[in-house]
Every structure is written in structure tokens, then in C-alpha cells.
Amino acid sequence: MSEFIDDAQFMSLFEEFEHTAWRWETRQGYDSDRQTEAYQRFLQGEDPDASAYRPWCMDVRRQTAQGKRIGRVRLVDAPPTPEQGYLLVTGWTNIEAGEDIRSLLRSDAAKLDLPMxxxxxxxxxTVLQLHFDDQDRYLGSEVVRTPGEVLRACQVRDTAWHHAVRCLEFGLRAPTIDRVPTGR
Structure with a gap:
């Protein structure tokens, strides 16, 4: 049985997990990124000036200092969309905070029959399914704890993780990408 949750419940999942939090990130872009000044600077060819001290990164630092692991696999098109390029360029802040981010080409994910x-x-x-509209606007989330759905999410994680490449190495293996994160 699934349940839709509010923002407070959403955030509590990030406080309550004991060992691992892992994200499967499939969209070609996110409206929330497009609305930021950093994204607009990136589009103009300027340094997006991503902050390693924004709330998400501070929370990742705190959680990983407790021995918890946070990771994600992001799908990337070839060539990447502007939004994917932005995430590749700014991803170093999350990595520096302790998150393990990996990238997987969308075409490889399709060959592996991974969900989108x-x-x-x-x-x-616990699975937190994220819902978006056709303009990549976040609509809400639902918690799913049914064994079959959780097992499928674990299988997606294991398959994607096995085939994905660490974000900072991704540009070396995907020469169509002209902007890759270099860290600071």
C-alpha cells in the first residue's frame, strides 16, 4: 500500500534512514534547477558558483559523518541536455560533501531495461516514488513499502550501480560531453 506524503514527511525520511539512501535520477532536466540563478549563469557560460554549503550538502556531511551512505545514479543523454550538463558541472559539491554520484548513459539504461x-x-x-509533470515540475511523492516494489527498486539500484561510472570519471568515458565537473 502506498501513501502520498507532505514535505515534512519527505524530509523525515532523510533523517530517519539508518544505513543507505540511494536515488535513481532519470529525467532529462528538473524545473527546480531551471529556476535557479546558478543554472542561468551556467547557460551563459559563467561559473554557476555552486555552494558546497547549501542545506543539502550540509545534511550529506552530517549523515555521512555518522557512517551512513548516500548515493545516486543519474541518467545522461548523449549529448547531455543543458540541465544534465549543469548537474555534471555542479555535482562536485555533493561529492565533496560525501555523496557518491555516478552517471549512466540513457541508452545503456534502456538496454538494461531499467525504469524511467x-x-x-x-x-x-522504503521506496519514495517522485512524481513530475511533462514540464519536469515536481508534483509530489509517495511512500511504497510493498515487498515486490522494494525488491524491484533494489534490483534497479544494483544493476544501475554496477554499470554506472563515477561522476568525475564520466567525462573521460563519454567524449560527447564537453563540460564535466572538475572539483574546486
Whole structure:
């Protein structure tokens, strides 16, 4: 049985997980990124000036200092969309904070028959399905704990993780990408 949750419940999942939080990120872009000044600077060829001290990164630091692991696999098109390029360029802030980010070409994910819907997986027992509209606007999330759905999310994680490449190495293996994160 699934349940839609509010923002407070959404955030509590990031506080309550015990061991691992893992994200499957499939969209070609996110409206929330497009609305930022950093993204607009990136589009103009300027340094997006991503902050390693924004709330997400501070939380990742705190959680990983407790021994928890946070990771994600992002799908990337060839060539990447502007939004994917932005995430590749700014991803170093999350990595520096302790998140393990990997990239997988969308074409490889399709060959592996992986789903094209975003979710978070917490401790291999709770799935948070993320819903977006056709303009990549976030609509809300639902918690799923049914064994079959959780098992499928674990299989997606294991398959994607095995085939994905660390974000900072991705540009070396995907020569169509002209902007890759270099760290600071």
C-alpha cells in the first residue's frame, strides 16, 4: 500500500534512514534547477558558483559523518541536455560533501531495461516514488513499502550501480560531453 506524503514527511525520511539512501535520477532536466540563478549563469557560460554549503550538502556531511551512505545514479543523454550538463558541472559539491554520484548513459539504461521514473530507496526497505509533470515540475511523492516494489527498486539500484561510472570519471568515458565537473 502506498501513501502520498507532505514535505515534512519527505524530509523525515532523510533523517530517519539508518544505513543507505540511494536515488535513481532519470529525467532529462528538473524545473527546480531551471529556476535557479546558478543554472542561468551556467547557460551563459559563467561559473554557476555552486555552494558546497547549501542545506543539502550540509545534511550529506552530517549523515555521512555518522557512517551512513548516500548515493545516486543519474541518467545522461548523449549529448547531455543543458540541465544534465549543469548537474555534471555542479555535482562536485555533493561529492565533496560525501555523496557518491555516478552517471549512466540513457541508452545503456534502456538496454538494461531499467525504469524511467525517479525514486529514492532508503535502507532497502522504503521506496519514495517522485512524481513530475511533462514540464519536469515536481508534483509530489509517495511512500511504497510493498515487498515486490522494494525488491524491484533494489534490483534497479544494483544493476544501475554496477554499470554506472563515477561522476568525475564520466567525462573521460563519454567524449560527447564537453563540460564535466572538475572539483574546486
Amino acid at each position: 521514473a525517479d525514486f529514492w530507496l532508503f535502507d532497502a526497505r
